Amino acid sequence: MFKQLLRKCMEGVTLSETEAQFVMDEIMGGKATPSQIASLLTVLRFRGETVEEMIGFAKSMRSHSVTIPHTQPGVVDTCGTGGDDLSTFNISTAVALVLSAMGVPVAKHGNRAVSSKSGSADVLEELGIEIQSTPELAAESLKNNQLCFLFAPLYHQSMKHAVAPRKEIGFRTIFNLLGPITNPARAEHQLVGVYNEDFAYKMAQTLKELGTTHTVFATGGEGLDECSITRETTLYDVIGTTITKMTITPEDVGLTRGKVEDIQVNNAQESAEVINQVVRGTANQSAQDIVTLNAAVALYAADRCDSISDGVDEVKKAIQSGIVDKHVTSLQTERRQSQHA
Incomplete structure (x- = not known):
């Protein structure tokens, strides 16, 4: 599924919110290879990320992150x-x-x-x-x-799977x-x-x-x-x-x-x-x-x-x-x- 969505991006087609969330879930779960991650980040940087994609990516990252147990209002x-x-x-x-x-x-x-x-x-x-x-x-x-x-x-411990590809490509990403x-x-x-x-x-x-x-x-x-x-x-x-x-x-x-x-x-x-x-x-x-x-x-x-x-x-x-x-x-x-x- 990741390969198909990556190919879709390569062809200039944007991802839906659900597809973007799935792709980020795969990255956060360590199921995407470093080359796949680098390819995706490069394609997104080249054509530009859509708001719908950013929403899906952010929802995935939030679901994989550790939160702090506080009740403080107005943070x-x-x-x-x-x-x-x-x-x-x-x-x-x-x-x-x-x-x-x-x-x-x-x-x-x-x-x-x-x-x-x-x-x-x-x-x-x-x-x-x-x-x-x-x-x-x-x-x-x-x-x-x-x-x-x-x-x-x-x-954001699940981000560890994207550390090496980000360092290797060396430019700002999503x-x-x-x-x-x-x-x-x-x-x-x-x-x-x-x-x-x-x-x-x-x-x-x-x-x-x-x-x-x-x-x-x-x-x-x-x-x-x-x-x-x-x-x-x-x-x-x-x-x-x-x-x-x-x-x-x-x-x-x-x-x-x-x-x-x-x-x-x-x-x-x-x-x-x-x-x-x-x-x-x-x-x-x-x-x-x-x-x-x-x-x-x-x-x-x-x-x-x-x-x-x-x-x-x-x-x-x-x-x-x-x-x-x-x-x-x-x-x-x-x-x-x-x-x-």
Whole structure:
């Protein structure tokens, strides 16, 4: 059956949702060979994935993933697609720290560096913040700290069958788009950075069908998988079954345009240094403002403010008050204590 569906794709025919779900089930179950997986990913990248296919793929991945046992309402995720090749510091991880300090529960989905200089797991280690090793510990941290980190390989173990083909072909695939919409905590609110506007719209359509309370997909004008501080940002605002497209600039929300070079780093250590400065309110203006902007949009997606401009004001106040720095210090202290327990 997999061979027949692969041949169908090769002939330019798209898959139905059911067929796409079957194909991904075969991959997740280890029933497809590495060459078949690589062929499928290549064909899909060449002709483009349909929303119907993405829905089927995502349903399969969700059914094979491990979930965390929590009852926390209003959980947010800030996981993006990565792949913008701009070598910025870990903005979405910094945003997760800011939001959780403000009392917003965040289940941060992420991984180690694949295409970037620093993955979220890498920078959390540099920051000295705990990466929970089990779903139960993640749920406990979410309850106690308003923050947990969901290390993708732990929760998407069936993905191991696609690791080698993905590495061998070496280009971005459908899995870059599926990761952010398969959060193991089933976050109902999300800020998803996407490196390409067309993909952002497809992901918005897909998540609308899968179900979300409020999610915002963001693509920076320079191809950044975050809201941009240097150019305009295209947003797809998904509230229930409604999708609204809008464009914002830093000036629209009371911020100043910055420089890309001020937010770029070479490794996880440099990224951690910038984040430490951001939470203390001492980072360069571009770094400070890009976290403020993205945290504000995430607050809006979490339904914690009426507008992005209001969110900017709230984030600024939180950082200036010292509660974000205090929260990060507390998380660092907790890890040190657990290591010596």
